[in-house]
Amino acid sequence: MGSGHAHRLHLHGHSPVHRLPAHTKLVAVLAFVVVVVSTPREAVWAFAGYALLLAAVARAARVPAGFALRRMAVEVPFVAFALLLPFVAQGGRTEVLGMQLSVSGLWGAWNILAKGTLGVGASVLLAATTELRDLLLGLQRLRMPPMLVQIASFMLRYGDVIADELARMRIARESRGFRARGPRAWGVLARTAGALFIRTYERGERVHLAMVSRGYTGAMPVLDGRAATRAQWSAALALPVTALAVCLPAWTL
Amino acid sequence: MTTDPLTTNPVPYSLEVSGLAFAYPDGHQALFGVDFALERGERVALLGPNGAGKTTLVLHLNGILTAGAGSVRVAGLPVDRAHMAEVRQRVGIVFQDPDDQLFMPTVREDVAFGPANAGLRGAELEARVTRALERVGMAEHADRPPHHLSFGQRRRVAVATVLAMEPEILVLDEPSSNLDPASRRELAEILTSLDVTVLMVTHDLPYALELCPRSLVLSGGTIVADGPTPKLLADETLLHAHRLELPFGFSPR
Ligand SMILES: Nc1ncnc2c1ncn2[C@@H]1O[C@H](COP(=O)(O)OP(=O)(O)OP(=O)(O)O)[C@@H](O)[C@H]1O
Ligand SMILES: [Mg+2]
Numbered sequence: 001m002g003s004g005h006a007h008r009l010h011l012h013g014h015s016p017v018h019r020l021p022a023h024t025k026l027v028a029v030l031a032f033v034v035v036v037v038s039t040p041r042e043a044v045w046a047f048a049g050y051a052l053l054l055a056a057v058a059r060a061a062r063v064p065a066g067f068a069l070r071r072m073a074v075e076v077p078f079v080a081f082a083l084l085l086p087f088v089a090q091g092g093r094t095e096v097l098g099m100q101l102s103v104s105g106l107w108g109a110w111n112i113l114a115k116g117t118l119g120v121g122a123s124v125l126l127a128a129t130t131e132l133r134d135l136l137l138g139l140q141r142l143r144m145p146p147m148l149v150q151i152a153s154f155m156l157r158y159g160d161v162i163a164d165e166l167a168r169m170r171i172a173r174e175s176r177g178f179r180a181r182g183p184r185a186w187g188v189l190a191r192t193a194g195a196l197f198i199r200t201y202e203r204g205e206r207v208h209l210a211m212v213s214r215g216y217t218g219a220m221p222v223l224d225g226r227a228a229t230r231a232q233w234s235a236a237l238a239l240p241v242t243a244l245a246v247c248l249p250a251w252t253l
Numbered sequence: 254m255t256t257d258p259l260t261t262n263p264v265p266y267s268l269e270v271s272g273l274a275f276a277y278p279d280g281h282q283a284l285f286g287v288d289f290a291l292e293r294g295e296r297v298a299l300l301g302p303n304g305a306g307k308t309t310l311v312l313h314l315n316g317i318l319t320a321g322a323g324s325v326r327v328a329g330l331p332v333d334r335a336h337m338a339e340v341r342q343r344v345g346i347v348f349q350d351p352d353d354q355l356f357m358p359t360v361r362e363d364v365a366f367g368p369a370n371a372g373l374r375g376a377e378l379e380a381r382v383t384r385a386l387e388r389v390g391m392a393e394h395a396d397r398p399p400h401h402l403s404f405g406q407r408r409r410v411a412v413a414t415v416l417a418m419e420p421e422i423l424v425l426d427e428p429s430s431n432l433d434p435a436s437r438r439e440l441a442e443i444l445t446s447l448d449v450t451v452l453m454v455t456h457d458l459p460y461a462l463e464l465c466p467r468s469l470v471l472s473g474g475t476i477v478a479d480g481p482t483p484k485l486l487a488d489e490t491l492l493h494a495h496r497l498e499l500p501f502g503f504s505p506r
Contacts, residue, residue: 133358157358160400206353213315213346214418215338215370 009071009127016235017061018129021228022138024236025130029122031240035247036118041111043250047118050243054121057239061129068124075120082112122239132156140220150220162200169196265329266290267422267450268314268344272323274474275309283309285474286323291422296444296451298461298482301471302496307454308349310471311424314452315344328421342371345415347425351407355399360391360410363399367418385417386410389443405436412443422450429457458486458499470495 017025032050039046058068089105096106130138133156140149169192178188208216228236273287283306291297301307312318313325316332325332332340345367348354357363364382373381386392389409399407408428415423428444429437441464444451455461461468461482468485470478472495478485485491486505492498499505 136358153358154356157356157398157400161352203353206348206350207356209312209317210346210348210354211356211366212317213341213344213348214367214414215341216366217370221366221369 009124010131011063011067011128013062013129015061015129017057017125020129020232020236021141022130022134023141024228024233025126026135026138026142028236028239029126031237032122032243033119035240035243036115036122039115039247039250041107041114044110046246046250047114049246050118051121053239053242053246054118054125057125061125063125063128068121068128071124071128072117072120075116078112078116082109082116085109085112146219153220158200158203161203162196165199166192166196264293266326267293267295267328268452269326270310270313270323273310273313273320273325274322275313275318276321277309283474284313287471287474287476289469289476289479291450291452293421293450294448295467296453296465298465298468299452299454299471300456300458300461300468300485300497303456305471305495306474307471308426311346311426311452311454314422314424315341315346338371342367342418343421345418345420345423347408347411347415347423347428349426349430351404351411352400354411354414355407358398359396360386360399360402361395363410364395364414364417367414371418381417381419385413388416388447389413390439405432405439408432408436408440409443412440416447420449422452423447424452424454426454427456428453429455429460456497458497458505459503462486462505470497472496 036047036050039050058065085108086101086105089102089108091102091104093100094103094106095101126135133153136149136153136156139152140146173188173192179185180189268291270290271288273284274282275284276282287306287310299307299310309318313320314327314332316325316334316337327340327343330336330340330343355363357366361382364385365378368378368381382395383392386395389412391406391409391413394402394406394410399410402410408431412423412425412428423444425444428440432440437460441460444453444464451465453461453465465482467480468478468482469476470485470491477495478488478491483505486499
């Protein structure tokens with residue numbers, strides 16, 4: 001479904017991973033993250049195994065490592081937090097490079113870093129191989145509350161329209177000699193925001209009228225009737241199942 | 254007209270408005286007793302100055318606004334709560350701004366929205382969508398997001414969204430506004446090729462003359478003239494009294 005809607009996280013392609021139905025990938029990523037999170041942090045080798053699994057998926061999806069790594073930058077704030085932990089946490093101390101660090105803090109930091117990175121990595125791969133539109137349809141298939149899916153769809157559809165509206169208002173301001181400099185401009189900017197709010201609100205009302213005119217009664221019809229085949233499910237679930245196979249010995253050993 | 258269209262009148266009017274009056278909740282009376290009827294297959298223009306009540310009238314035709322007094326009948330069915338779903342399927346309204354009308358992420362889903370609400374699914378739905386898009390010459394754009402289309406293309410898709418519901422009557426609010434001459438002509442060709450009843454709200458008198466053999470003039474909330482378009486447009490005193498103006502140098506003969 002759908003061309004266009006190129007979002008920054010998406011990498012256009014036709015790999016087997018791209019072709020899997022969105023909802024199977026969603027379930028796979030969710031299950032993978034659950035497995036990763038429930039792995040004891042001391043099982044360092046298990047995390048190495050998970051990382052290898054993700055690398056294999058990235059390879060199958062033909063997502064270049066550089067692309068994936070750059071998009072994992074969202075993780076940076078958590079990394080910063082994790083790096084603080086060994087300094088502030090309580091408990092027994094150990095010496096690393098001449099610094100006194102908390103042992104539990106070090107494990108805590110490792111825990112956040114390893115699990116966070118794997119979770120973000122899996123999500124980046126999901127986003128890179130799935131159109132935003134298909135993700136929403138996938139959520140709908142997975143019985144996500146329809147209202148939430150509808151709201152997200154409308155954000156997807158009207159994001160550009162509203163950005164255009166904002167751009168037009170900026171051009172109108174600037175053509176009449178306005179320059180956003182210093183606190184004196186804030187009043188004007190606030191009024192622009194107000195006008196934008198009213199315009200989007202009124203548009204919402206008109207869109208609702210148009211929907212009602214075509215028989216909308218509160219539920220979006222699910223149009224994409226294709227259910228996932230057994231083979232597609234097993235392909236998608238191969239990731240969390242293998243991860244589980246790695247996780248189980250980590251618990252028992 | 255009698256109350257039972259099936260037994261006494263084999264071909265009921267497509268649209269029958271009688272004694273329709275309406276006041277907005279803020280007390281502003283917009284319609285004061287509107288009467289007219291459209292035969293099946295007629296193409297009629299609804300002319301009138303700004304603020305005459307044209308949009309208000311249109312919103313009564315599929316029950317978005319409910320008459321304060323009087324009644325609206327579509328193909329013999331009264332527009333009321335009991336017949337709302339049926340009426341909305343039979344009256345297709347194309348709103349003025351296509352961005353209000355096209356709210357789904359892709360053209361195909363948007364065109365499918367109406368018939369899907371009416372319960373169509375699968376191959377039948379797919380065929381309906383393709384046919385509607387072909388009729389407006391937009392079939393090759395089915396998978397594109399509406400906001401990447403030009404204004405004229407969006408207007409055509411908006412017409413398709415309504416055609417897909419196979420309406421008894423097509424109502425267009427200012428269909429030629431914001432179209433360049435070529436798009437205007439293409440839309441005219443599409444509209445003349447359809448065999449449905451058309452009610453076209455417009456300020457564009459030459460367009461009305463080209464497309465609609467018959468015209469109604471709504472002014473101050475009542476129908477002040479109803480007759481053949483060339484005759485109405487030749488009546489200078491009528492046009493002048495109701496703020497209607499032909500473009501410079503245009504002669505209706
Ligand atoms: N929501 C509303 N509340 C109160 N009054 C309204 C509302 N919408 C329209 N009106 C008033 O009703 C009258 C008819 O408005 P309407 O929008 O039907 O005119 P119109 O013929 O479509 O005009 P235009 O050619 O400008 O589109 C106007 O005087 C208008 O001010
Ligand atoms: Mg209007």
